Amino acid sequence: MKAVVLDTDDQFRISEIAEPVAGPGEVAIQVGYAGVQYGDVLVRGGHFPIPRPFVPGFEAAGEIIAVGEGVDKARIGEQVVALIGGGAYAEIVTAPAVLAINASGVDQRRAAGFGWVTPTAYDLVHTVGGVRGGDNVLIHAAAGGVGSLAGQFAAAAGAQRIVGVVGNPGQVEYARRFGYHEVLTRDQFPDVLGEETFDVILDPIGGPTRIASLARLAAHGRIVVYGNIATFEPVTVSANDLLMHGQSLLTYNSNLASQTHPQRLADSAARAMALVADGSVRIDITAEYTLADVETAITNLAGGVTHGKSIVHIG
Known part of the structure; x- marks a missing residue:
């Protein structure tokens, strides 16, 4: 599958990598859009000790296509936004099932904009x-x-x-x-x-x-x-x-909350999603990029060029 990889030379490249497989307690998601967020800036700047090569992207919106052990198979086909520790700038990503938030009330673009923010x-x-x-x-x-x-x-x-x-x-x-x-x-x-x-x-x-x-x-x-x-x-x-x-x-x-109290974070996300779905809160998506433009998207966010929320169209 195609993915954006941050390599050991600090360069972003579109590469072909193996598709991930959902493990116990996980879901696999066919990614439609990914959100751009400040974690991408911090990773690029070396502020997180993440081994490279690394597929960045912490917000993935799409459809669950497979589930791992312990996850209800009825979730296959569900539209979600996943809050993850990387991997969203790719055609398929795995995520903890608890942090794959049901997004059936919004389209995939808005779900990607929902992200962590x-x-x-x-x-x-x-x-x-x-x-x-x-x-x-x-x-x-x-x-x-x-x-x-x-x-x-x-x-x-x-x-x-x-x-x-x-x-x-x-x-x-x-x-x-x-x-x-x-x-x-x-x-x-x-x-x-x-x-x-x-x-x-x-x-x-x-x-x-x-x-x-x-x-x-x-x-x-x-x-x-x-x-x-x-x-x-x-x-x-x-x-x-x-x-x-x-x-x-x-x-x-x-x-940290996603690691120590993921259900609490998921509960807050679900309450926030309901407010977005009913129109009480508006997500303003102001820029859409392609996989080839991920570095530009991150640079614009780091430089304060971005207003509102930016997303990346995956497929």
């Missing part, structure tokens, strides 16, 4: 951040795949005010489409906010942005960290200072 945004807002009615919410990377969804989930949760922060002026109007009351560029944050504070802040940026965000937490506020787009340099936080104001710094790692 939608359950991640759902959990950031509902499970970890605990956004409640009347909360003030600040969301960094508001024009990205997670940010464009998190704004919608926060609005549905009853947030009183939702402020987004984007990387450049060209992303401001785009982010406004997704439930934000105000959108700032990163160089405007936090100065234009005056003394405003927030009950929940979602931060995948890190570095000075994280420090500035901590200073904007309201009493009993929660900052949720789920990435380090700007820098991997650690930010030191005083637990005593947080305690004094009843504040919390929380983290979210969906990849």
Whole structure:
């Protein structure tokens, strides 16, 4: 079968490789579309210790064509999106059955766009951040795949005010489409906010942005960290200072959750999928690539060129 392989020389190539076979507790999926996500950027940059050659791609939408031992054969023919640890940029991929999420209510393009970003945004807002009615919410990377969804989930949760922060002026109007009351560029944050504070802040940026965000937490506020787009340099936080104001710094790692509590992640994904299927939440797919363009897709995401969600058409 055809697949995109990240080789030992850091180059992406379309190669012919053996078809994978579903093992115990797994399903095999004929992939129609794959989602592009930040894990692809991290793998290309060497931030994950994954042996090469490696078939990247962490989100596969398609049809189950075979099941392994212990999986109900009735699932053959089911339309799913699979949250996986690699292999999606290929014609066939295997996935844990528990993380092959039923996507019968949406088409394959939207299912690929759903990927990891939608359950991640759902959990950031509902499970970890605990956004409640009347909360003030600040969301960094508001024009990205997670940010464009998190704004919608926060609005549905009853947030009183939702402020987004984007990387450049060209992303401001785009982010406004997704439930934000105000959108700032990163160089405007936090100065234009005056003394405003927030009950929940979602931060995948890190570095000075994280420090500035901590200073904007309201009493009993929660900052949720789920990435380090700007820098991997650690930010030191005083637990005593947080305690004094009843504040919390929380983290979210969906990849780890898939390994330690896959059913919990699957449950969040199913709830998020229902909201997508009924139109309550919109996935904005802004770019579609072919297998030959995977490197371009990943480069565009890493460079902040991408708005919303990008997908790759497999076949």
